[in-house]
Amino acid sequence: MSSLKTTLENFCSTVTIVDPSNARLNCVLFNGNADLLPKIYKVGDVVRFHRIKIQEFNKELQAINAPGFSALTFDGTPGAPLKPRTTSRSYQFTSTDQRTVEELRRWANADLSIHRPTVKLSEVKPADYFDLTCQLIAKAEVDRSAVLLKVWDGTKYPHPLWQVPVDENTLEGDPADIHRLCKLTVDVLVYDNHIGAANSLKVGMYLTIHNLHAKLATSSTEKPSSSHDAVPEMEFHLHGGTSYGRGITVLPGDCSDVQQLKQSLESALSADQGSLGDLLRLDNLNTSKRPSASEASSVARIQRCQQESATVITAHQHIRTTPIQEILDQTPPQKYRIRAKLVNYEPRALHQSVKLYCPECRSLQEVPDDDDIDAALQGLYNLGCMTVDPDIQSLDALWYKTATWEAEDERRRQITVHFVKTGEAPSAPEHSTILVEGVSLNELYRLSERFGRVIPTSSRTECLSLNDLSIPFLIEDRKWHYGCKNCSHPQPVNALQPLLQSGTWESSAIAKVLGVQLLNYVFVMKFTCDDGSGSLDALLWNEARTQQVTGAQLILVHSSLQERFFGISAADVMIDDVLQEKLTRIMDTLCPPRANPDDGHWLECCVKSYYAGDGSEQKTYYQIFDTVVAEAEDI
Numbered sequence: 001m002s003s004l005k006t007t008l009e010n011f012c013s014t015v016t017i018v019d020p021s022n023a024r025l026n027c028v029l030f031n032g033n034a035d036l037l038p039k040i041y042k043v044g045d046v047v048r049f050h051r052i053k054i055q056e057f058n059k060e061l062q063a064i065n066a067p068g069f070s071a072l073t074f075d076g077t078p079g080a081p082l083k084p085r086t087t088s089r090s091y092q093f094t095s096t097d098q099r100t101v102e103e104l105r106r107w108a109n110a111d112l113s114i115h116r117p118t119v120k121l122s123e124v125k126p127a128d129y130f131d132l133t134c135q136l137i138a139k140a141e142v143d144r145s146a147v148l149l150k151v152w153d154g155t156k157y158p159h160p161l162w163q164v165p166v167d168e169n170t171l172e173g174d175p176a177d178i179h180r181l182c183k184l185t186v187d188v189l190v191y192d193n194h195i196g197a198a199n200s201l202k203v204g205m206y207l208t209i210h211n212l213h214a215k216l217a218t219s220s221t222e223k224p225s226s227s228h229d230a231v232p233e234m235e236f237h238l239h240g241g242t243s244y245g246r247g248i249t250v251l252p253g254d255c256s257d258v259q260q261l262k263q264s265l266e267s268a269l270s271a272d273q274g275s276l277g278d279l280l281r282l283d284n285l286n287t288s289k290r291p292s293a294s295e296a297s298s299v300a301r302i303q304r305c306q307q308e309s310a311t312v313i314t315a316h317q318h319i320r321t322t323p324i325q326e327i328l329d330q331t332p333p334q335k336y337r338i339r340a341k342l343v344n345y346e347p348r349a350l351h352q353s354v355k356l357y358c359p360e361c362r363s364l365q366e367v368p369d370d371d372d373i374d375a376a377l378q379g380l381y382n383l384g385c386m387t388v389d390p391d392i393q394s395l396d397a398l399w400y401k402t403a404t405w406e407a408e409d410e411r412r413r414q415i416t417v418h419f420v421k422t423g424e425a426p427s428a429p430e431h432s433t434i435l436v437e438g439v440s441l442n443e444l445y446r447l448s449e450r451f452g453r454v455i456p457t458s459s460r461t462e463c464l465s466l467n468d469l470s471i472p473f474l475i476e477d478r479k480w481h482y483g484c485k486n487c488s489h490p491q492p493v494n495a496l497q498p499l500l501q502s503g504t505w506e507s508s509a510i511a512k513v514l515g516v517q518l519l520n521y522v523f524v525m526k527f528t529c530d531d532g533s534g535s536l537d538a539l540l541w542n543e544a545r546t547q548q549v550t551g552a553q554l555i556l557v558h559s560s561l562q563e564r565f566f567g568i569s570a571a572d573v574m575i576d577d578v579l580q581e582k583l584t585r586i587m588d589t590l591c592p593p594r595a596n597p598d599d600g601h602w603l604e605c606c607v608k609s610y611y612a613g614d615g616s617e618q619k620t621y622y623q624i625f626d627t628v629v630a631e632a633e634d635i
Contacts, residue, residue, distance in 0.1 A: 138173025192240025
């Protein structure tokens with residue numbers, strides 16, 4: 001329910017909705033402004049979505065917000081005011097809608113799988129994960145990797161609590177309130193992708209902290225031995241990631257949860273003052289047995305439940321975290337959620353990770369280098385096919401205009417350029433389409449930098465035709481497009497003429513009329529992940545297949561999946577030095593080039609297992625999905 005910053009300059013909110021039919025629908029909602037996403041405060045809220053689009057994703061129905069999307073959200077508590085939370089300036093809400101909301105409230109509160117009773121601090125047990133509705137009393141930045149929140153809900157946790165050692169001067173909050181409520185507040189450490197939300201909070205706000213972890217502290221060997229030290233202290237952690245809706249929600253003062261919380265807080269303040277005095281007199285004892293700031297800081301760093309996560313998941317938050325060793329012991333197919341470190345990836349030379357992939361025959365091939373393309377173009381010169389038959393020129397002059405000149409080399413080869421007539425008025429060069437013959441590699445580069453679309457051709461037959469597909473059949477906006485030799489059925493270049501009427505000169509349209517099966521640029525990588533219990537090779541591969549190249553197993557990565565993971569297009573990486581440097585920085589962040597693997601960041605990933613192979617030999621593979629690099633746009 002909390003929003004997540006994606007790599008596309010958007011915020012994303014993932015919501016699972018259900019109605020009395022018990023059918024569930026996952027909704028993925030995007031907006032450039034987090035404040036414009038639906039204001040859903042807790043499980044059980046009632047929502048009305050307007051203009052959602054249904055699509056299929058991973059063989060499951062999924063809803064996304066379409067143009068004109070809007071939402072109304074209602075408190076799910078029966079009898080609560082029917083006041084919607086919305087950013088829409090106008091909306092319709094009829095008496096029928098009112099009855100529907102009330103019916104959904106009654107149904108949801110009667111269904112234990114949906115309605116989750118509020119958990120008070122006084123009821124929390126060790127190892128619990130729970131949602132806490134509370135008020136913020138104070139906060140402080142512990143270090144770059146954690147923020148401390150001091151919160152209370154009007155009840156007292158009955159056992160010893162871990163006190164996070166911080167300089168009192170760094171605490172943001174009223175010192176009188178901090179001291180007066182010290183025995184009713186708990187310290188919550190907030191990590192990773194939730195730090196930004198924690199820093200934006202104001203003291204006095206009412207919050208719901210989702211999926212808060214209660215954990216007994218591990219005893220420190222540096223503490224002096226005493227009877228008091230035998231009692232473990234309770235810690236509260238909001239770990240990184242978005243599992244189970246993990247995050248922080250700021251509640252408005254008029255919602256029912258806040259009204260109930262205020263009653264609890266007022267009741268605690270008006271309780272027997274003698275009891276509160278007894279609690280305060282215990283402060284010296286608790287302080288005397290508290291570890292020093294340096295000791296506690298060291299223990300906190302070593303014993304933190306989770307460290308910074310370099311990736312976050314965008315769906316399937318309901319899946320629990322599974323140790324890798326347990327995954328390795330189970331039979332595919334399964335879906336998992338892992339938290340592990342990236343200890344290795346292949347290929348280490350990132351320029352070797354971009355390949356060409358045919359979605360039709362699923363073949364994989366290397367991107368031709370300059371030497372290969374230059375040799376292929378020179379082969380055309382040797383065939384003597386760099387001049388245009390005059391009859392062909394006159395026949396095709398209706399849809400293009402031709403210019404020829406001699407190249408300044410020892411062969412005195414003839415260069416021919418056909419300027420396609422895409423309209424009555426001549427187009428600017430950057431929007432023009434040209435057909436070229438007899439060009440060298442350097443000339444092809446220069447022409448592609450000036451003209452929007454360049455199609456290398458030859459006149460070896462009765463009419464202009466494409467060259468061998470070992471060289472690009474189209475260069476568009478500096479992107480070199482290749483075709484599959486196995487799946488293409490090249491047509492004469494005259495087949496482009498219908499595009500003059502349609503005006504559609506995109507690469508896919510050009511490939512279709514020319515009978516070329518377009519090859520996609522993809523990354524080819526393999527990640528080795530380790531969580532301490534075991535390691536596995538996790539693949540970023542959308543079609544669950546592998547390729548064998550020169551006897552070594554390489555992992556084929558689907559371009560659209562990788563673009564979501566890295567926030568970078570493989571095709572763009574080929575032509576943009578800045579993106580190449582960014583990809584290097586991302587991989588250095590995910591897997592730092594250091595000797596000690598413990599220096600790396602944690603990766604939070606969705607992983608699925610499957611069988612693949614030829615004939616009777618089937619092997620188990622693991623595929624990463626629904627995962628993105630956290631804050632990749634800032635790397």
